[in-house]
Amino acid sequence: xxxxxxxxxxxxxxxxxxxxxxxxxxxxxxxxxxxxxxxxxxxxxxxxxxxxxxxxxxxxxxxxxxxxxxxxxxxxxxxxxxxxxxxxxxxxxxxxxxxxxxxxxxxxxxxxxxxxxxxxxxxxxxxxxxxxxxxxxxxxxxxxxxxxxxxxxxxxxxxxxxxxxxxxxxxxxxxxxxxxxxxxxxxxxxxxxxxxxxxxxxxxxxxxxxxxxxxxxxxxxxxxxxxxxxxxxxxxxxxxxxxxxxxxxxxxxxxxxxxxxxxxxxxxxxxxxxxxxxxxxxxxxxxxxxxxxxxxxxxxxxxxxxxxxxxxxxxxxxxxxxxxxxxxxxxxxxxxxxxxxxxxxxxxxxxxxxxxxxxxxxxxxxxxxxxxxxxxx
Amino acid sequence: xxxxxxxxxxxxxxxxxxxxxxxxxxxxxxxxxxxxxxxxxxxxxxxxxxxxxxxxxxxxxxxxxxxxxxxxxxxxxxxxxxxxxxxxxxxxxxxxxxxxxxxxxxxxxxxxxxxxxxxxxxxxxxxxxxxxxxxxxxxxxxxxxxxxxxxxxxxxxxxxxxxxxxxxxxxxxxxxxxxxxxxxxxxxxxxxxxxxxxxxxxxxxxxxxxxxxxxxxxxxxxxxxxxxxxxxxxxxxxxxxxxxxxxxxxxxxxxxxxxxxxxxxxxxxxxxxxxxxxxxxxxxxxxxxxxxxxxxxxxxxxxxxxxxxxxxxxxxxxxxxxxxxxxxxxxxxxxxxxxxxxxxxxxxxxxxxxxxxxxxxxxxxxx
Amino acid sequence: xxxxxxxxxxxxxxxxxxxxxxxxxxxxxxxxxxxxxxxxxxxxxxxxxxxxxxxxxxxxxxxxxxxxxxxxxxxxxxxxxxxxxxxxxxxxxxxxxxxxxxxxxxxxxxxxxxxxxxxxxxxxxxxxxxxxxxxxxxxxxxxxxxxxxxxxxxxxxxxxx
Numbered sequence: 001x002x003x004x005x006x007x008x009x010x011x012x013x014x015x016x017x018x019x020x021x022x023x024x025x026x027x028x029x030x031x032x033x034x035x036x037x038x039x040x041x042x043x044x045x046x047x048x049x050x051x052x053x054x055x056x057x058x059x060x061x062x063x064x065x066x067x068x069x070x071x072x073x074x075x076x077x078x079x080x081x082x083x084x085x086x087x088x089x090x091x092x093x094x095x096x097x098x099x100x101x102x103x104x105x106x107x108x109x110x111x112x113x114x115x116x117x118x119x120x121x122x123x124x125x126x127x128x129x130x131x132x133x134x135x136x137x138x139x140x141x142x143x144x145x146x147x148x149x150x151x152x153x154x155x156x157x158x159x160x161x162x163x164x165x166x167x168x169x170x171x172x173x174x175x176x177x178x179x180x181x182x183x184x185x186x187x188x189x190x191x192x193x194x195x196x197x198x199x200x201x202x203x204x205x206x207x208x209x210x211x212x213x214x215x216x217x218x219x220x221x222x223x224x225x226x227x228x229x230x231x232x233x234x235x236x237x238x239x240x241x242x243x244x245x246x247x248x249x250x251x252x253x254x255x256x257x258x259x260x261x262x263x264x265x266x267x268x269x270x271x272x273x274x275x276x277x278x279x280x281x282x283x284x285x286x287x288x289x290x291x292x293x294x295x296x297x298x299x300x301x302x303x304x305x306x307x308x309x310x311x312x313x314x315x316x317x318x319x320x321x322x323x324x325x326x327x328x329x330x331x332x333x334x335x336x337x338x339x340x341x342x343x344x345x346x347x348x349x350x351x352x353x354x355x356x357x358x359x360x361x362x363x364x365x366x367x368x369x370x371x372x373x374x375x376x377x
Numbered sequence: 378x379x380x381x382x383x384x385x386x387x388x389x390x391x392x393x394x395x396x397x398x399x400x401x402x403x404x405x406x407x408x409x410x411x412x413x414x415x416x417x418x419x420x421x422x423x424x425x426x427x428x429x430x431x432x433x434x435x436x437x438x439x440x441x442x443x444x445x446x447x448x449x450x451x452x453x454x455x456x457x458x459x460x461x462x463x464x465x466x467x468x469x470x471x472x473x474x475x476x477x478x479x480x481x482x483x484x485x486x487x488x489x490x491x492x493x494x495x496x497x498x499x500x501x502x503x504x505x506x507x508x509x510x511x512x513x514x515x516x517x518x519x520x521x522x523x524x525x526x527x528x529x530x531x532x533x534x535x536x537x538x539x540x541x542x543x544x545x546x547x548x549x550x551x552x553x554x555x556x557x558x559x560x561x562x563x564x565x566x567x568x569x570x571x572x573x574x575x576x577x578x579x580x581x582x583x584x585x586x587x588x589x590x591x592x593x594x595x596x597x598x599x600x601x602x603x604x605x606x607x608x609x610x611x612x613x614x615x616x617x618x619x620x621x622x623x624x625x626x627x628x629x630x631x632x633x634x635x636x637x638x639x640x641x642x643x644x645x646x647x648x649x650x651x652x653x654x655x656x657x658x659x660x661x662x663x664x665x666x667x668x669x670x671x672x673x674x675x676x677x678x679x680x681x682x683x684x685x686x687x688x689x690x691x692x693x694x695x696x697x698x699x700x701x702x703x704x705x706x707x708x709x710x711x712x713x714x715x716x717x718x719x720x721x722x723x724x725x726x727x728x729x730x731x732x733x734x735x736x737x738x739x740x741x742x743x744x
Numbered sequence: 745x746x747x748x749x750x751x752x753x754x755x756x757x758x759x760x761x762x763x764x765x766x767x768x769x770x771x772x773x774x775x776x777x778x779x780x781x782x783x784x785x786x787x788x789x790x791x792x793x794x795x796x797x798x799x800x801x802x803x804x805x806x807x808x809x810x811x812x813x814x815x816x817x818x819x820x821x822x823x824x825x826x827x828x829x830x831x832x833x834x835x836x837x838x839x840x841x842x843x844x845x846x847x848x849x850x851x852x853x854x855x856x857x858x859x860x861x862x863x864x865x866x867x868x869x870x871x872x873x874x875x876x877x878x879x880x881x882x883x884x885x886x887x888x889x890x891x892x893x894x895x896x897x898x899x900x901x902x903x904x905x
Contacts, residue, residue: 016540038714048872055857056881129614129711135434195708201615202710218795218819221846234819311798311815311826324800324813335882339798339815347849358544359618359713376872 013041018361020049026123026365027372038357043350050376058336063089063163063303066336071157073338074374076119077317079112081374082161084314087242088323089163091312092305100293101165102244107178107286108151108160110279114185115144116317117225117272117279120369124269125196127366128205133196140188143181150174164299175287182280189276197270198259206269207260210352210364214263220351221344224319226368229255229271230263236315248285250278265367272369304331318342318369340374380511381407407509411498419646420460422699427459429703470635475538478632482536487633487640490529494647496522501654502576504664504687515576516564516659520557523610523651526644527553530619533641537632548714549612549619555721556609556616562729563603566596566736567659580663588662588670593739595732600660602725602732604698607652609717611645614706618714649699657694664691745790745823747771753791757784770813770826778829779838785816785825786843792818793825796840799850801858803884808832810858810883836861839868857882 018031028049034042054073058066070085071078083105090097122137145155150171152160160167196202212222214230227234235252237245253274255267309326319341326335345368353364385403392399424439431438440455442462474480500519502508512518527550534546567589568574571582583589590600609616633641657663662670664687712720745753751764751771758781763772773781785793793816800813811830817823829837839862841848851862852871859880862868869875878889888897 014540048870048874051872053881125710129617130709131430132434132707135436139435196710199710201712204716205710205713216845219845221796221844232819239822309813313797320797322798322815324798324815326802335800335802337798337800337802339800343849344846347846351845357713357715 050372054377068159077116080316084321086163088312092310098293099291103290110283113279115141124366169295206265209265212263220348225271229267248282268367342370343375380508382510415647419643422646424460430707433707467639472635478538479536482532486529486533487637490526490644493525494644505684514574545619556606559725559729560606563599566599583662590660595736599732611648615709653695653698782840796844796846801854836863839865
């Protein structure tokens, strides 16, 4: 087309604002989208609406007091945040934990993983337009939240896993209720699978959309189910087992491109569903092997780590949580930095959504499974 | 066949008023009745939809609100008065017109959509002789007036001064206009076989032969094409991209509040009813009882026939189809715009054209 | 490879810029050669650090120098590395966002919170705070401003001070 032709047909690019308040942005995230009709040319995510100066607060709190603040970072997987932080502090203090504490932590962490993935898959269906699987997923998640309420009194922000142990021992009927829940849940998961996973319309909406190739994934620091869907078998529970994960027998589901290309939105959704299966497996083994003991015996009286720093990594529901703590010998951290997985997952969003349509933007954002609390901290 | 206007005119002819005034009076009476029917149906349909969706999602739906103290039971029919309460609330909500919006267009848009639905009801039959006006171009009139609503949608989206509403309106316009084509092509099949556009003629043909859906495999496919195109016409899932809740908040209806929004809602449910009644009349035998499916019973065995039974049969078929529409809404995700267009232009239209071709050949061979 | 060997390998190439203390678990690099060192770390056969996990900024304690800690991992060779760079307010660090894509937003956050400048960054502005915020919060000598765009910033610190 010559220059003259271009000036006659002038198509303007529209700048749309998917504002901080929107039913589909999974929190307060602002997206500045430049579109040419329906095709997106560039997305600029603007965050910081939920920034609460978590890291600055931690510089004024003692190590034990930081735990409730970690809850509020990723509020959909609070147990994982608590656990990640406790592991970092225990690494600095070189504490040896009793077996029972480790098993309780694994049980609680895997239940939390199931709850978080249920929300992720349900909300993904909701973004695509299927409303019923969302209500089914939340109904099952309610049972998990009831279990947690029995355990520590809270439904969402637990403050349960402390450096050196857990806050309360398991109540008497907890194991029995958990086993009942697992027996109830497996056919429900199959129902959820039936209505959504192979539904032709769902597959058409999500397969081949928003592909994250392995190179792009590793370059941008993507982790968790988002990276595993691109075919890379990268799970911290298997690669560098922390806690007692080396005692359990489970697989790591990776994306195989069953319905489209490897690394598309359908793969990310499918990997999360299969991870729920694996968590149920781990839970059954952990419940069977649970020993007795006293959960409070390894709790240190004073948490005063020696001078130094530690970077500890943990596999949360969203990916690879890192805590980088610099200590200068006092009982408050000198610098605490939390590397949040959703932060890195969101940074790849602009890259993979160029050239897709407006509806696909929402599908891709839903498949990345972000929580603004941990992006903004 | 008689129609309501005819019977009203003959009833009122004992007064010595000139013919034109009688016609106006007849039209007013029937117009008010149709409006009441639409409102009543919308009330029941909204309640039905909420209950159906609730039971599919493993919850109970509205359970608290009753009518004049009558709640309706603890397990199932709890909140019978819910829709009436909602309607009263909508009537008294503040009517917000955004500052920068085009006020005149914004006020006109709901009325255009409503008018489209109301005009269509003139040609919709409820039973033998229970039709407002029995045009000899019945179906053609119905299809023509039901597409008046598109203008209202575009006006609503444009005048809201909101980029998201504009998106929704544009998508809706593209969708409705595209899906008119397979709709029209599928309607041509009964017209071709029967040889008339009049509703009563088509049902009479089905009474003599068999239900149209079983006429040939081509009409069987045509029924599904018609029904799904009808879903697209009324912006129901899986074609509810214009009102996609998770992307566009409420699409082209976002800026509307109070009674204007209620009018949009009313016309959506009215057009659902129109499509379902049309499907029943054209393909499923209209007001004939199920005993006439294959026309194997002699006439004296048809106990459940007659004008009033006809209303019952027609409405049960239409209600079943409405239930299926609601079932689809709560099961399927929604299609993306280009997939929607692909389905229409590359799948439905070729099939509809092929159907037409083969049925024409069939008619030539067997007639 | 363990960190002493990595330090030796890097010191062979860039002797002045690399500093490795005994028994430390990080390598200190000076800001001048950082771009070349970064390319070596990513592309060298024995190193191959392709996964940048985290960039943390920290305050060195004296009111002049601020540091950045990079945590790397190699997905193919399965080893780790931590690199630290310390600068004052006048210097800036060369951005590595063209080498590792995850550095983009992390560097913006380091600038936002600690005030460390990165040159050659594609989109260098604040990320978590508002674009016109003054000051860098995670510095130890940070004082909350009195007013922000006419709104008073609450100063009630009875709960933690």
